Amino acid sequence: AILNARPYAFLDDAPLEERRTQAVLNRRWSEVRSGDDLGALDADAIAAVEAEAWPEPGSADEMHEALMGLGCISQDEVQANPDWALLLGQLAKAGRALRVVDENLWVARERLSLMNVLYPGARLEPALPVLPGFDQAVEPDSALVELLRARLSGHGPQTAPRIAAPLGQPLQAIEQALARLEAEGYVLRGHFSPAATDLQWCERHLLARIHRYTVKRLRREIEPVSLQDFMRFLFDWQHLAPDERLRGPQAVAEVLGQLQGFPSAAGAWEAALLPARIKDYSPHWLDEACRSGQFAWSRLAATVASSTLFSTPLVLLPRDPLNSWRSLAPAPAVDTLGLRAQRVHEALKTHGALFFDELAHEAHLLPSELENALQELVGSGLVGADSFTGLRSLITPAAKRTARNSRRGHPPLSSSMAHAGRWALLRRSDTPPDHEQRLEHIARSLLRRYGVICWRLLERESDVLPPWRELLRCYHRLEARGEIRGGRFIAGLAGEQFALPEAVGLLRQVRRREPDGALLVVSAADPLNLIGSLLPGAKVPAVSGNRLLYRDGVPVAMRVAG
Numbered sequence: 001a002i003l004n005a006r007p008y009a010f011l012d013d014a015p016l017e018e019r020r021t022q023a024v025l026n027r028r029w030s031e032v033r034s035g036d037d038l039g040a041l042d043a044d045a046i047a048a049v050e051a052e053a054w055p056e057p058g059s060a061d062e063m064h065e066a067l068m069g070l071g072c073i074s075q076d077e078v079q080a081n082p083d084w085a086l087l088l089g090q091l092a093k094a095g096r097a098l099r100v101v102d103e104n105l106w107v108a109r110e111r112l113s114l115m116n117v118l119y120p121g122a123r124l125e126p127a128l129p130v131l132p133g134f135d136q137a138v139e140p141d142s143a144l145v146e147l148l149r150a151r152l153s154g155h156g157p158q159t160a161p162r163i164a165a166p167l168g169q170p171l172q173a174i175e176q177a178l179a180r181l182e183a184e185g186y187v188l189r190g191h192f193s194p195a196a197t198d199l200q201w202c203e204r205h206l207l208a209r210i211h212r213y214t215v216k217r218l219r220r221e222i223e224p225v226s227l228q229d230f231m232r233f234l235f236d237w238q239h240l241a242p243d244e245r246l247r248g249p250q251a252v253a254e255v256l257g258q259l260q261g262f263p264s265a266a267g268a269w270e271a272a273l274l275p276a277r278i279k280d281y282s283p284h285w286l287d288e289a290c291r292s293g294q295f296a297w298s299r300l301a302a303t304v305a306s307s308t309l310f311s312t313p314l315v316l317l318p319r320d321p322l323n324s325w326r327s328l329a330p331a332p333a334v335d336t337l338g339l340r341a342q343r344v345h346e347a348l349k350t351h352g353a354l355f356f357d358e359l360a361h362e363a364h365l366l367p368s369e370l371e372n373a374l375q376e377l378v379g380s381g382l383v384g385a386d387s388f389t390g391l392r393s394l395i396t397p398a399a400k401r402t403a404r405n406s407r408r409g410h411p412p413l414s415s416s417m418a419h420a421g422r423w424a425l426l427r428r429s430d431t432p433p434d435h436e437q438r439l440e441h442i443a444r445s446l447l448r449r450y451g452v453i454c455w456r457l458l459e460r461e462s463d464v465l466p467p468w469r470e471l472l473r474c475y476h477r478l479e480a481r482g483e484i485r486g487g488r489f490i491a492g493l494a495g496e497q498f499a500l501p502e503a504v505g506l507l508r509q510v511r512r513r514e515p516d517g518a519l520l521v522v523s524a525a526d527p528l529n530l531i532g533s534l535l536p537g538a539k540v541p542a543v544s545g546n547r548l549l550y551r552d553g554v555p556v557a558m559r560v561a562g
Contacts, residue, residue, distance in 0.1 A: 071150030386421030
């Protein structure tokens with residue numbers, strides 16, 4: 001406990017409960033484990049904190065306190081502060097301070113034993129003996145650590161050579177002492193000053209204060225946009241605006257990467273979401289993206305019952321983070337399935353991935369019975385297929401599963417079970433993902449989807465996402481590292497908001513762009529169906545057939561089935 005307390009125990013003698021309260025209030029800004037946890041710091045913030053940390057004594061007693069706090073004061077520092085020479089002279093005359101002549105360092109008499117260890121045989125003016133009670137023996141290495149601890153309390157980010165310069169100690173010894181202070185948690189190393197190329201060192205709490213000032217300045221620069229402008233931004237950001245729609249097969253990966261983890265009706269992906277974002281969308285591109293192993297479709301969590309597989313919310317996920325997303329929900333129960341679905345599950349568990357005809361044989365089911373069983377297994381989040389053709393087959397009525405002519409240059413599009421590829425149980429890793437890594441991946445995915453994130457946007461997301469309070473902790477950490485911006489980006493919304501740096505620039509462009517009366521139709525199954533969550537009004541059910549009409553980011557009409 002003493003070892004853990006050491007970096008903090010000397011800070012103040014405030015009552016314990018007061019210190020605990022302050023620790024909670026300040027944790028957001030001081031919870032930095034290394035210099036990598038901080039982004040670029042503002043030069044004005046550094047200068048302000050350096051000015052606050054540097055003493056301004058107005059009397060001999062205050063000068064003595066400054067000497068004790070800084071460990072020692074160099075002659076250059078004395079010359080930079082005109083009143084100090086007089087005050088130090090008064091202390092020397094009173095026997096409370098002295099000068100290490102060879103090093104041109106002033107020191108309080110209470111620190112004399114420390115200086116005798118670091119500068120043995122040095123000439124002192126006045127030549128004073130060590131005060132009784134301040135003559136404890138100390139090793140040279142420990143003496144230098146204590147001197148640097150004091151010196152760093154009054155300075156901002158400095159390089160090791162700059163720290164060493166006024167002390168006349170070998171650079172190697174300075175670096176070793178700094179490493180010991182770093183191990184204690186007292187200092188951090190990094191490139192803190194703007195355009196700094198050499199490694200710098202800074203006392204942890206001063207660094208946290210500099211960072212706090214930097215973040216406050218960045219937040220003051222932000223001018224929030226209206227909800228209308230934010231919707232216009234989202235249409236650009238998610239490529240629904242006519243001029244921002246994508247083209248070509250590579251666009252599928254871009255769109256699915258942005259929408260990863262978003263649950264939308266199975267039938268809406270190809271009927272609405274992808275064609276709305278890709279001008280020349282071809283289903284072959286989605287088949288290839290799944291068949292090649294880039295993406296996989298599945299139900300993330302069977303938390304809400306759906307009448308048909310067509311309306312069942314499914315997600316499309318990149319292969320790499322599959323385990324992170326699937327681990328959010330508990331494993332589906334097999335014993336609640338129908339008997340035929342259980343037989344199919346057992347066949348896949350025994351034999352591994354199987355083609356449709358092989359699966360029918362192993363499960364001893366007719367094709368129509370097998371299709372119904374697969375629909376149940378897919379809807380429960382237990383089974384998937386090699387390509388999207390398998391899902392397309394299940395949600396397309398049998399009478400319509402003929403090969404359709406496709407665009408020139410593509411083979412005919414089939415939704416036949418014969419072309420669905422292999423069916424398999426959705427694997428879950430035996431090793432659970434690291435909680436913090438999973439949290440950060442999901443937090444980044446949400447930012448990639450919306451550019452700006454706040455808790456209100458989570459209402460349209462999956463029920464199994466981590467709670468906002470956990471995501472908030474992750475966003476604070478990313479903001480501290482300078483990877484994202486925090487502030488008030490959207491006017492009229494309560495709570496904290498965070499944005500990607502590139503989104504902040506686009507928000508400014510949209511705010512400056514005059515409305516042009518542009519109309520845009522959006523599926524109610526789209527993530528941008530934000531009526532009743534972000535936008536005022538009654539919620540529109542996220543059904544593929546429902547539609548919303550926006551004019552310049554404002555909903556003006558809707559079509560609701562039934």
